[in-house]
Amino acid sequence: MKTVLTRMTTAAAVALTLATGAAALGLPGAPAQAVVKTDTSPAEQDVLAQAERYLNGIDTLQARFLQLSSTGNSVEGDVFMDRPGRMRLEYEGMPILMVANGRHLIYVDQELDQVSYLGLDQTPVGVLLRPNVSFQDDDITVTDVRRGANVAEIDVVQTKDPGAGQLTLVFTEKPFELRQWRVRDAQNVETAVSLFNTRTGMELPGSLFDYNEKVDPLNPMGRK
Numbered sequence: 001m002k003t004v005l006t007r008m009t010t011a012a013a014v015a016l017t018l019a020t021g022a023a024a025l026g027l028p029g030a031p032a033q034a035v036v037k038t039d040t041s042p043a044e045q046d047v048l049a050q051a052e053r054y055l056n057g058i059d060t061l062q063a064r065f066l067q068l069s070s071t072g073n074s075v076e077g078d079v080f081m082d083r084p085g086r087m088r089l090e091y092e093g094m095p096i097l098m099v100a101n102g103r104h105l106i107y108v109d110q111e112l113d114q115v116s117y118l119g120l121d122q123t124p125v126g127v128l129l130r131p132n133v134s135f136q137d138d139d140i141t142v143t144d145v146r147r148g149a150n151v152a153e154i155d156v157v158q159t160k161d162p163g164a165g166q167l168t169l170v171f172t173e174k175p176f177e178l179r180q181w182r183v184r185d186a187q188n189v190e191t192a193v194s195l196f197n198t199r200t201g202m203e204l205p206g207s208l209f210d211y212n213e214k215v216d217p218l219n220p221m222g223r224k
Contacts, residue, residue, distance in 0.1 A: 044145035
């Protein structure tokens with residue numbers, strides 16, 4: 001795996017970190033543990049309830065995204081979501097694709113002719129694709145809830161290994177919508193995906209979320 005990572009472009013490595021987190025890559029964990037939030041105020045509970053209602057109310061979603069890394073790298077692309085379980089991230093100008101098909105997150109690098117399969121529950125973005133998003137689930141722990149001027153943020157870690165990485169969900173409040181998610185790995189590298197021109201409730205072809213090596217995975221519908 002180390003050899004493969006050294007051959008990747010920097011942007012591709014950032015994409016893979018977003019998908020897996022450091023723990024799934026087999027990288028050493030950070031020595032410091034996340035501080036677990038032991039109580040929530042009524043205002044924070046309201047944010048959590050709104051976030052659950054919003055995420056569970058999404059059937060399909062399509063948006064442009066800008067992905068930024070704290071290392072200074074950036075890339076744009078398109079994201080498609082069909083809850084529960086399915087997501088597709090297409091990276092503009094890169095032979096990189098990530099597809100969640102309901103069971104696995106599939107990372108495709110055509111330049112390296114590499115395909116990696118990860119259990120969806122092993123990935124940070126898997127939280128967004130659960131059939132029922134609940135911040136009360138035993139396997140995740142909310143470590144912080146912040147509310148600012150028309151913005152609310154929720155920090156989540158794995159309950160069993162909070163030092164492995166953190167997922168932050170960022171919502172606007174008027175209207176209440178998901179605008180960004182950030183993943184901070186065990187090496188303290190943060191990757192942020194900001195959403196633009198978000199639409200929901202549209203029909204999305206199932207082929208977007210199928211990986212077939214016999215079909216061009218970056219263009220499953222023959223789009224020009």
